[in-house]
Amino acid sequence: MRSREVHLVRRPQGGAPHPDDVTIETVEVEAGAGQVLVRNTVMSVEPYMRGRMSEGASYVEPYQLGAPMEGHATGVVEWSDVPDVPVGSVVVHQFGWREYAALTPDELEVVDVDGLKPTDHLGALGQTGLTAWVGMNVIARVQPGDTVFVSSAAGGVGAIAGQLAKVKGCTTIGSCGSPDKVEAVVKSFGFDTAFDYHDGRVRDLLRDAVERVGRPGLDVYFDNVGAEHLEAAIREMNEQGRIALCGAIAVYNATEPVPGPRNLLLMIWRRLRMEGFIVGDHDDVRPQFLAEMTELVRRGEVTSPETYVGHGIDEAFSGFLTLLEGRAVVGKALVSLQD
Ligand SMILES: NC(=O)c1ccc[n+]([C@@H]2O[C@H](COP(=O)([O-])OP(=O)(O)OC[C@H]3O[C@@H](n4cnc5c(N)ncnc54)[C@H](OP(=O)(O)O)[C@@H]3O)[C@@H](O)[C@H]2O)c1
Structure with a gap:
């Protein structure tokens, strides 16, 4: 052929x-x-x-x-x-x-x-969905009532991650790169609020978003972007908060080393946990993921x-x-x- x-x-x-x-x-x-x-x-x-x-x-x-x-x-x-x-x-x-x-x-x-x-099977039920599921459930150990921030929230992983947090009973905040994406994140993926990160400094936009949802800070940050987003999220974390490092798309094309977050001291003061993960290391949870996610997709609770x-x-x-x-x-x- x-x-x-x-x-x-x-x-x-x-x-x-x-x-x-x-x-x-x-x-x-x-x-x-x-x-x-x-x-x-x-x-x-x-x-x-x-x-x-x-x-x-x-x-x-x-x-x-x-x-x-x-x-x-x-x-x-x-x-x-x-x-x-x-x-x-x-x-x-x-x-x-x-x-x-x-x-x-x-x-x-x-x-x-x-x-x-x-x-x-390429999206919610594929590696993309498994990445979101592992990041939320295994790494961030998201709990009902948590306030969860997801960056690249209109992206493949981010849209699923936000919906999973919502199904679990969390308050969700998303960031993304255009007004149309902000609308999709809120209307189609059920985030409580979202912002376009081009509209100002991410730290200010995130602070406003946390205030809009009426919560004291973040319990979970699902990071797809790195750089300025990560530093802004650390600043907003509640004590015992969890950060799942999934991706760092803001730095993939960098040709020089990229400065890390300047506020890591807050990780100590607030007893935060930040953990990177690779989805391929988590094949053991695939059967549980597939069983749960297939039902969520069939019932239309996750698109x-x-x-x-x-x-x-x-x-x-x-x-x-x-x-x-x-x-x-x-x-x-x-x-x-x-x-
Ligand atoms: N750890 C793992 O095992 C694993 C597995 C799969 C994926 N990942 C990572 O997870 C992340 C999400 O993956 P995905 O497949 O769903 O991709 P994605 O989020 O759909 O990635 C594309 C989006 O990234 C955003 N973006 C591009 N440059 C950006 C920048 N400088 N700052 C902020 N956002 C930017 C763009 O959206 P905007 O218009 O919103 O900017 C773009 O549409 C990626 O970083 C990927 O590498 C990790």
Whole structure:
């Protein structure tokens, strides 16, 4: 089968990725004994892929030069030599950035689409949802009545994290990058209040938000952004507060070391706990996560927001750049690979 795929041919030069960092190659994909041929339908683009484009220390291996990039995708089995994975099965796997993939059963998961969209398995029921669930439940140990602040609250992880806190009976505050996103965060994801971080200093905007919800401070901060947001959140934490460090998108393109929060002394005075986590370390809670989240999504208590940032493999990389710039992307950023 002729398939087109996105290859990394150059590591980003001096910060932001550029379209010249990749090429689209046409290859022949054949599935053989013990394999299935999957036609990819939708692929996920995510900030961590920026890290994998560069060489050097990260929590995942860098992408290889001259080879296809990788990432989560949904697909449909078009040919099968695996009895448990018949033709027509809807699957999720890690071989995105290409139109077709020949896979063995251990490289894919057949997913339940009864009352669910296949793309829910990239969003609320996929790594994105698991990241939000682990950050809230395992790392921040969120409790009913907590006041919870989530940054990048209109993003894939942030929108789910905020909804999970709300389901748990928390007061929720979100930050994001445009008036439209503020509206989505409050109206679609049920946050009690939200602010656009471009409207002033984050510390002032967050202080105003805490006052608006009538709470003394924050019990939990779910950090997707780092930098100024993190320092502002530490300043607003209540005693015994918990900070889950999930991501730091504000610094991913930095070419120089970035100064840390200047107010870490407050961590001592207020007995705060700040913990970073990597979702891949928490596969043990996946069954519990899936059981809970599937019900929440089926009952409509958690929505799995998504924005298509590209259509077709030709638009996959520009869609990825759109995600990194944040323009008009609400929820999980996806690229459709269907004709
Ligand atoms: N620890 C883990 O295991 C794990 C797993 C998955 C993801 N993550 C991390 O979790 C975070 C959220 O992931 P996601 O996939 O849901 O991505 P996301 O939040 O949808 O990321 C894209 C959004 O980040 C925001 N952004 C970009 N530059 C920013 C800046 N300088 N300051 C503030 N916001 C900025 C933009 O929204 P605005 O318009 O609102 O600025 C953009 O739409 C990322 O940092 C990601 O790396 C961690």
